[in-house]
Amino acid sequence: MTTPAIDVRGLRKSYGDKVVLDGVDLSVRAGTVTALLGPNGAGKTTTVHILSTLLRPDGGTASVNGSDVVRDPDGARASIGLTGQFSAVDGLLTGEENLLLMARLRHLGAKRAKIRTAELLEQFELTDAARKPLATYSGGMKRRLDLAMTLVSTPSVIFLDEPTTGLDPRSRHTMWDIVRGLVADGTTVLLTTQQLEEADELAHRIAVLDGGRIVAEGTPDELKRLVPGGHIRVRFGNAPALDAAARLLDGSDADEAGLTLTVPSDGGVGALRTVLDRLDAAHLEVDDLSIHTPDLDDVFFALTGKKERSSRIDTKGTES
Template sequence: MGTPTPPPAITAAGLRKRYGDTVVLDGVDLSIGQGEVFALLGPNGAGKTTTVRILSTLIRADGGTATVGGADVARDPESVRRVIGVTGQFSAVDALFTGEENLLLMADLCHLDRKAGRRRATELLDRFDLADAARKPAVTYSGGMRRRLDLAMTLVGSPRVIFLDEPTTGLDPRSRRTMWQIIRELVSDGVTVFLTTQYLEEADQLADRVAVLDHGRIVAEGTPAELKRLIPGGHLRLTFTSTADLDAAARALDGSTRDDDALALQVPSDGGVRSLRAVLDRLDAASVEVESLAVHTPDLDDVFLALTSTERTPA
């Protein structure tokens, strides 16, 4: 008898939200497994933050249902709040408090006793490489340090589901990668992460599954690899040393596109080893030497641009 599939960590069915005449969410459905990193992508105003606010009980939906940790976000918000942590776009850190004081304040809010709160604060300061700055006011912290402290504060209550709303906005590349590593460690501990981001590389690096939200609707969902396969445009770019080689290659490779100025040929391809080998075999058979070769496969940038519209409505 197989192991039963655990219930989803997060579900949503037909979520709707409007502000005045503006429809922000227009029937959003989600099912996110335990221990999964789920990334919600979309342009500004698409409804990403509204989705997070509904699922984290900060606002109520106008229609539809949602559960987090098995509890209904509308009927049993207290149970939801006991299992979640939220790191928003804007830091919750009190700049006048030290890093340690910020964590101890969160421990009080999570109803930890004094001893347990101090122990948890020490653990998190060490984990987030903030121990040396623990007694310094947060106003002296760099952007990356402040963002790490913000996430550490989210973890004081040991949540099983974490909402990260654009957690690396404004961070330099090194600090962003540090945050990525922290998120990976959380997931390895079994935490479910719901991530919104406008950094498509971030979603590609971290997410098990990605959904693209546009004008309040989910327009595509799947693994990063599945979404990339939705978009045509993969190709090989071959360059040659002479016009004669370019001519011979163009004859050998049907459907290719020439760039005579660059002595280059663009050949449709999925970027796989088999298709690459087939192209090179045909060039070998035609006795054509290739000077250089580059492979382009669609990335999440291509997916994002292809699936989202340019006309935005306020949200």
């Protein structure tokens, strides 16, 4: 098996009597986006700070590209870039000067620093504003510059800690496009966010962190199927077909006025196939069909905020 880009086992961290991380396990495959979801205080930022060698864990292990963050912090740092919750740009410098400063701090050398700065200014569409003071930059421009500074040394693993907080919808979508482009080029991203739409748009996998523990993990679609409320809605051409289908499908709810039948479902292909096979066997024609699954808002509210929760839910809906 390929070594994961990020591998966390039994990670623990406390501050006095407050347990922030309580045995976190997490594996992130190279070239993918994994989102950490959770309420304030769940341990998302603490996890990122440990992985980026800014904090030392109390227990467990964590490695980035095979380098243990405690035993080999220099090896881990060589692979990573971090964009924190708050912009790290220097407001007294221009955009170009910020990038040049970071390039020199990364020991790129004068010539390479200028080349890399020009590349990043173009990539992040900041060339026209390169020599303007940061006071003239919008929030979205500052955030793009912040991410560009993270990429000066071309890290293979990037930690994005709530990268679009406070941005307007257009700037947020621009950041999403940038992240997608990075991942398409092979970069691994660990994203912490409270914006559920962001996780749904970007993440290949999502880990839900609550009370210092991972309480659920899976693809966005898998997590949505964990919570109740999913259903298949079928519309028929006439009342007799609706009545026949209602008798055929247990637990369904008929709307006679709309000639529609709502069938509880987990949203999976198997459930859909079962419904269609039964209708087909009964020679009942369907005018229209739609699948409705809970969204990540439903997942978030269902799985977080339960202080006494001690079990982890996998994507098959069982507790362990």
